[in-house]
Structure formats: structure tokens, C-alpha cells
Amino acid sequence: MSKITCSTLLKFKQQGKKFTALTAYDASFAHAFDSEGVEVLLVGDSLGMVLQGHDDTLPVTTADIAYHTRCVRRGISHALLIADMPFMSYASAEQAMTNAALLMQAGANMVKVEGGHWLLETVTKLTERGIPVCAHLGLTPQSVHVFGGFKVQGRDADNAQRILDEAKALQAAGAQLLVLECIPASLAKTITQALSIPVIGIGAGADTDGQILVMHDVLGISSGYIPRFSKNYLKQTGEIRSAIRAYIDEVAAGTFPGEEHTFN
Numbered sequence: 001m002s003k004i005t006c007s008t009l010l011k012f013k014q015q016g017k018k019f020t021a022l023t024a025y026d027a028s029f030a031h032a033f034d035s036e037g038v039e040v041l042l043v044g045d046s047l048g049m050v051l052q053g054h055d056d057t058l059p060v061t062t063a064d065i066a067y068h069t070r071c072v073r074r075g076i077s078h079a080l081l082i083a084d085m086p087f088m089s090y091a092s093a094e095q096a097m098t099n100a101a102l103l104m105q106a107g108a109n110m111v112k113v114e115g116g117h118w119l120l121e122t123v124t125k126l127t128e129r130g131i132p133v134c135a136h137l138g139l140t141p142q143s144v145h146v147f148g149g150f151k152v153q154g155r156d157a158d159n160a161q162r163i164l165d166e167a168k169a170l171q172a173a174g175a176q177l178l179v180l181e182c183i184p185a186s187l188a189k190t191i192t193q194a195l196s197i198p199v200i201g202i203g204a205g206a207d208t209d210g211q212i213l214v215m216h217d218v219l220g221i222s223s224g225y226i227p228r229f230s231k232n233y234l235k236q237t238g239e240i241r242s243a244i245r246a247y248i249d250e251v252a253a254g255t256f257p258g259e260e261h262t263f264n
């Protein structure tokens with residue numbers, strides 16, 4: 001197997017082949033996930049919650065993400081490695097350049113940023129300067145205090161239309177990948193069909209091009225609240241590598257996410 005790139009994922013979308021993504025924060029898990037065939041690994045700012053024990057992702061710094069990106073990079077042979085840009089590390093386009101450069105130099109293949117229209121100029125500038133961008137819409141956890149909690153987004157017609165418009169605009173600005181988090185399945189399907197770039201869903205139904213989960217949820221070791229869209233694959237398999245294989249197989253077959261993991 002050769003290295004996964006954005007063009008590999010684009011080909012998968014065009015072929016209708018579903019792909020799998022997982023968060024990873026260290027070399028050992030990254031190596032296990034990569035060698036089982038997970039196509040995309042994300043050093044998510046979810047590490048603020050699952051590694052650091054915070055209630056949200058806001059305390060995470062660029063230095064934190066850079067450290068874990070260096071760790072994960074050493075475990076990867078094939079997977080595409082995305083690094084999350086933390087809260088306020090891309091508040092201006094200039095800050096975004098500086099901080100995205102640090103994450104690319106730490107070993108990321110692409111950076112991920114949360115937001116819509118306000119980010120268009122930043123996405124274009126990053127892409128023009130050689131940094132591939134994954135966009136992230138819907139429940140963007142860095143805005144949890146604006147949303148008033150981790151709540152499903154895009155349920156009313158106005159917000160659904162805005163998210164669709166932002167997805168198209170981000171693609172036009174140069175984004176090569178899009179994550180949709182916690183939106184109704186029907187909206188995620190519409191956006192996935194409207195875009196030429198691959199769309200990865202989490203709590204966004206079964207019709208996106210790929211799926212992503214937080215590794216701690218897949219392995220059933222998240223403390224505190226476990227989102228209803230996630231699935232503990234360790235319970236049914238009893239072994240970490242088998243759990244990852246089951247997740248990959250169910251995504252490829254289209255059986256994960258099921259109705260019980262989906263918002264309407």
C-alpha cells in the first residue's frame with residue numbers, strides 16, 4: 001500500500017469507496033491504526049478532553065498539537081496525517097500562517113480549521129502558501145460557548161442553508177477536505193453530493209464519503225459523557241486491533257453509522 005494523499009481520498013469519493021478516519025495522539029496507537037488500514041489520522045484538539053481532562057477543547061495550544069503530531073508522525077507509514085489548529089491559533093490569517101507552519105513542520109500533511117465564511121481568506125492564503133486545508137462545519141467544538149453546549153447544528157432551514165453555502169465557499173477557497181460534525185443526516189447527504197471534495201462525517205449519518213471517531217470512544221475508555229453517535233468496538237471484539245478492523249469493515253460496508261448513531 002502506498003501513501004494516502006488528498007488525491008487518493010478524492011479518487012475514493014469518485015469511486016464511491018467509503019474511507020475511515022480516527023484520532024490518534026501517540027506513535028503506538030498511530031502505528032496500530034495505520035497498519036490495520038485506517039486511511040486518515042487526526043491529531044485532534046479533542047486531546048484537551050480525552051488526554052488532558054478538560055471539559056472542552058479551548059485550553060489546547062499549538063505546542064500541544066505540535067508535540068502529539070511529532071509523536072503520531074513516527075508511527076505512520078501510509079495514512080494521511082491531519083493536525084487540528086487550536087482555538088484562537090488562526091484568529092487572523094497571519095496567525096494561521098505562523099501556527100499552521102509549525103504543525104506542518106511537526107509532520108502534518110494538512111491542517112484542520114473550524115469555521116465558515118470568516119475563514120475563506122485564511123483558507124485561500126494557507127493553500128496558496130503550500131498548506132492543504134481541511135475545513136470543519138456543523139458542531140464546531142471551539143464555538144461550544146457560542147452554541148451553549150455540544151448541540152446538533154443545522155436543524156432549522158436557515159442554518160442548514162448557511163452550512164451548505166459555507167461548504168461550497170470553503171471548497172471554492174481551496175479546502176481539499178471537509179469534516180461535518182453533528183448535523184442531520186439529510187443535510188450531510190446534500191452537502192456531500194454538492195461538493196467535489198471528500199466529506200468526512202462524525203454524527204452526520206451514513207452518507208458522507210468517510211467517517212471519523214475519537215479513538216477513546218471506539219475503545220470505550222472515554223471518561224465522562226460519550227457522544228451518542230460514537231460506538232465502542234472493543235466491547236464486541238475484546239482486542240484493540242480487532243476493534244479497529246471492525247470499525248473499518250463497518251464503515252466500508254456502510255453499516256456504521258446506524259440509525260442509533262444518526263441525528264435527523
Ligand SMILES: Nc1nc(=O)c2c([nH]1)NC[C@@H]1CN(c3ccc(C(=O)N[C@@H](CCC(=O)O)C(=O)O)cc3)CN21
Pocket residue numbers: 045046049050057139141150151152182213214216217222225226227228229230
Ligand atoms: N470523547 C470525545 N468524543 C468526541 O466525539 C469529541 C470529544 N471527545 N471532544 C471534542 C469533540 C466534542 N464532541 C462532542 C461532545 C458531546 C456531544 C454531545 O453531547 N452530543 C449530544 C447531542 C445533543 C443534541 O441532540 O443536540 C449527543 O446526544 O450525542 C457531541 C459532540 C465531539 N468531540
Ligand SMILES: CC(C)C(=O)C(=O)O
Pocket residue numbers: 023042043044045046047084179181202212213214
Ligand atoms: C472529532 C474530530 C473531528 C476532531 O475535530 C477532534 O478530534 O478534535
Ligand SMILES: [Mg+2]
Pocket residue numbers: 044045046057084141
Ligand atoms: Mg477538533
